[in-house]
Amino acid sequence: MLSRRRFLGFGAVAGAALATSQFPLEAFEPSRHGQAVDAKTALGAARANAILLNSNENPYGPLPKTNAAMQQALGWANRYPDFEYDSLVWAIADLHKIQPHQVVTGCGSTELLRVSACAFLAPGSKLILAWPTFEAIPAYAEPTGAEIVKLPLTSNYAHDLDAMLSHTSSGPSLIYICNPNNPTASLTPRKDLDAFMAKLPSNSYLLIDEAYHHFATGSPDYVSYLDQLTSNPRVIVARTFSKIYGMAGMRLGYGVSSEETAARLRRFQNQDNVNMVAAQAGLAALQDTVEMQTATRRIVADRQEFFNQASRRGLKAIPSYANFAMMDAGRPASEVSTYFKNKGILIGRRFPLMDNYVRISFGRPTEMQQFWKVWDEMKSSS
Ligand SMILES: Cc1ncc(COP(=O)(O)O)c(C=O)c1O
Incomplete structure (x- = not known):
């Protein structure tokens, strides 16, 4: 009843669009396509090995x-x-x-x-x-x-x-x-x-x-x-x-x-x-619903642990009502994110008007332990 395709008779429109396609087939010529796939695979491999605290995703996956x-x-x-x-x-x-x-x-x-x-x-x-x-x-x-x-x-x-x-x-x-x-x-x-x-x-x-x-x-x-x-x-x-x-x-x-x-x-x-x-x-x-509530409690517990760790280190973070926190790093965010990237951890980039703040998405407990370990090494290495 609600389906867009059935509702609008989309088949005919799609056919017309294909007939006047602006994308020549040469753009998808096999060798270039192969290179693109290789590049993507390399990126994918790098990402698979990194700790991802940069996009406010749910680190536990789907329910x-x-x-x-x-x-x-x-x-x-x-x-x-x-x-x-x-x-x-x-x-x-x-x-x-x-x-x-x-x-x-x-x-x-x-x-x-x-x-x-x-x-x-x-x-x-x-x-x-x-x-x-x-x-x-x-x-x-x-x-x-x-x-x-x-x-x-x-x-x-x-x-x-x-x-x-x-x-x-x-x-x-x-x-x-x-x-x-x-x-x-x-x-x-x-x-x-x-x-x-x-x-x-x-x-x-x-x-x-x-x-x-x-x-x-x-x-x-x-x-x-x-x-x-x-x-x-x-x-x-x-x-x-x-x-x-x-x-x-x-x-x-x-x-x-x-x-x-x-x-x-x-x-x-x-x-x-x-x-x-x-x-x-x-x-x-x-x-x-039950698993969704469990997932919420898990992230709320992870958030509490993040704030416990931050306060143990005397760090100031904005109170968080989300699955991430914005924390005062006391130094340029871009410097901090580059440092973390070199250690295999991706964190949020620099945000406008908040040069010294870093945005950290909450990862799984083991990922966060690694995050704090790397954070502490940054402090002692500065
Ligand atoms: C406030 C806000 N709205 C929307 C989105 C995008 O969400 P979606 O993945 O549903 O496009 C994000 C993604 O991080 C977000 O932070």
Whole structure:
């Protein structure tokens, strides 16, 4: 019923696109292709041996039932995922107690950031966002011709909502709020967001990125914005399967909003953007509530241990509500990340306005022991 391909009669469109293909076959000439594969294999080997604390992934992998579902789905790789797609959308709708037409899927939640930029930005409008924050949406906004307004976080590393509001008066805008925020792992309190929303001009839309929702435990300040959806057509909430569900490589995310707003977003969505394996994996992940809760507790325990180790060393880290932390390294982040890279550990890169802070994604306990060992050697070698 919901499948994009069946819904839009995509077969005919795809055929027409192929006939006018702009990609000559010579571009895929075998020897060049072979070199590319070799380079990729070498990169893959280097990555396989490194400790990856750089992309806020889930180091424990997908939930057990998800792994089994992916194996099974591979046997269906020759089929379009029509039925599976519909089931996934229904499952997301059930989870959030909304209608399926309020759900827009994405090839990762990054696609939702792109479709939001396409749907709501144009010359004369503004994208208003914190700085630093997750950097995908300003990149997507750039070709729309909209003005991009980047506003520093407050001293508590929350979004500066007053400053954001002051930029909304001159025309339509899309406000991007990442809560908890990447790279600072910090919260913007719900009550402040509500007060902000109440004052937002009617031509402004709010996109709340809740990629790290499941890790935002332990603070009354955090409440998901999903409860606003039915009453407010100007709110979009983006979620991902890349973090708590450990499916970053599967590329699956979604946005939820009012039906009217979802229809506006869907116009810019890629056709058939969820593959067979991702669809079945996502469905299994949503059904595995107990394992998801276990996974959350595990990461929360890892986070506590990270802060214990940091405080033992007198290090200052921003309180974290995510699966990573931003820590004051007391020296340039780029220097620290190069040092770690040479020791086989990848950590976050330098982020704007935070030159001396390093972003560390929490790895498994043995990986973190190695991280702290290398950290201590850095201190004594400086
Ligand atoms: C805040 C935020 N939103 C979205 C994403 C992208 O997630 P996805 O893998 O679903 O595209 C990330 C990835 O790290 C992120 O930090």
